[in-house]
Amino acid sequence: MRHWIIKLYKKANDKGFALGAFNFSTNEILKGIVDAAVKLKAPIIIETSEGERNFFGLEESVAVYHAIKKKYPHVILHADHTKSFEEIKRIIAAGYPSVHFDGSKLSFRHNIRETKRAAEYAHAHDVFIEGELGGIVGGSTMHKKSLKDVLTKDIMTDPEQAKEFVELTGIDSLAISIGNAHGIWKDKPKLDFERLKAIAKATGKFLVLHGGSGISASDFRKAISLGINKININTEMRVAYAHALLKGLHNREDYVPYHYLKDVSAAVSKVVEEKIIIFKAENKI
Numbered sequence: 294m295r296h297w298i299i300k301l302y303k304k305a306n307d308k309g310f311a312l313g314a315f316n317f318s319t320n321e322i323l324k325g326i327v328d329a330a331v332k333l334k335a336p337i338i339i340e341t342s343e344g345e346r347n348f349f350g351l352e353e354s355v356a357v358y359h360a361i362k363k364k365y366p367h368v369i370l371h372a373d374h375t376k377s378f379e380e381i382k383r384i385i386a387a388g389y390p391s392v393h394f395d396g397s398k399l400s401f402r403h404n405i406r407e408t409k410r411a412a413e414y415a416h417a418h419d420v421f422i423e424g425e426l427g428g429i430v431g432g433s434t435m436h437k438k439s440l441k442d443v444l445t446k447d448i449m450t451d452p453e454q455a456k457e458f459v460e461l462t463g464i465d466s467l468a469i470s471i472g473n474a475h476g477i478w479k480d481k482p483k484l485d486f487e488r489l490k491a492i493a494k495a496t497g498k499f500l501v502l503h504g505g506s507g508i509s510a511s512d513f514r515k516a517i518s519l520g521i522n523k524i525n526i527n528t529e530m531r532v533a534y535a536h537a538l539l540k541g542l543h544n545r546e547d548y549v550p551y552h553y554l555k556d557v558s559a560a561v562s563k564v565v566e567e568k569i570i571i572f573k574a575e576n577k578i
């Protein structure tokens with residue numbers, strides 16, 4: 294499976310598009326994501342954070358992934374932000390073909406050691422692995438603060454450290470910090486494109502941009518042209534989901550879930566379709 298995933302990232306890299314990676318924690322969100330991918334003929338990554346997969350069910354997420362893959366094979370199931378080696382083992386045993394080891398809270402040397410251990414384990418099990426260097430602040434929700442008050446230069450990925458990090462850990466892709474943060478903030482994120490350019494040049498690795506919600510279409514396009522291969526989106530779908538659900542439940546006379554939940558999935562789909570088009574991933578299967 295790992296080599297098939299590497300081939301897909303390489304295709305994205307060579308053809309100048311990015312793989313959209315969309316988080317899910319409910320069936321309606323998952324349906325919205327997959328419907329959009331099928332409609333636009335886009336390869337897609339569906340992903341769960343630790344909280345999301347605990348809520349959805351670890352084994353359940355793998356079972357549903359296999360069911361989807363039978364009808365639409367251009368899907369990768371990915372474990373987002375996994376913070377311990379034990380959790381990496383648990384996810385791989387359950388059947389995730391792609392994982393993210395997030396050691397960004399550890400010291401540089403400790404992050405190298407733990408990521409290398411996770412990478413060796415993942416590769417021995419034919420699993421693709423993303424590492425992370427630099428901090429990506431915030432959770433996938435609406436924030437009351439301004440990004441400029443929480444983002445500091447010292448959490449941004451250093452290109453020279455990134456070079457050493459990818460060489461010593463053997464990871465397949467790297468999540469970086471260049472002014473991106475999870476969630477939607479009072480101000481728009483300002484991406485440091487010079488830093489991105491330097492990281493791409495120093496590492497030659499597939500690069501991942503977390504915190505996609507709130508980033509403008511032109512910034513996405515520029516980031517892709519400078520070496521971003523995968524972009525994570527969560528908050529914008531969560532907000533669309535909640536608004537559509539509230540609207541669907543307001544003054545309701547029938548209590549049939551699939552009557553109002555289909556609008557919830559459609560609202561998620563709309564967000565995903567917009568992103569797939571911005572990422573130039575349509576018609577790439």
Ligand code: 13P
Nearest residue numbers: 433476504506525527528
């Ligand atoms: P957003 O919630 O900002 O879209 O970020 C999602 C993400 O990066 C998941 O890892």
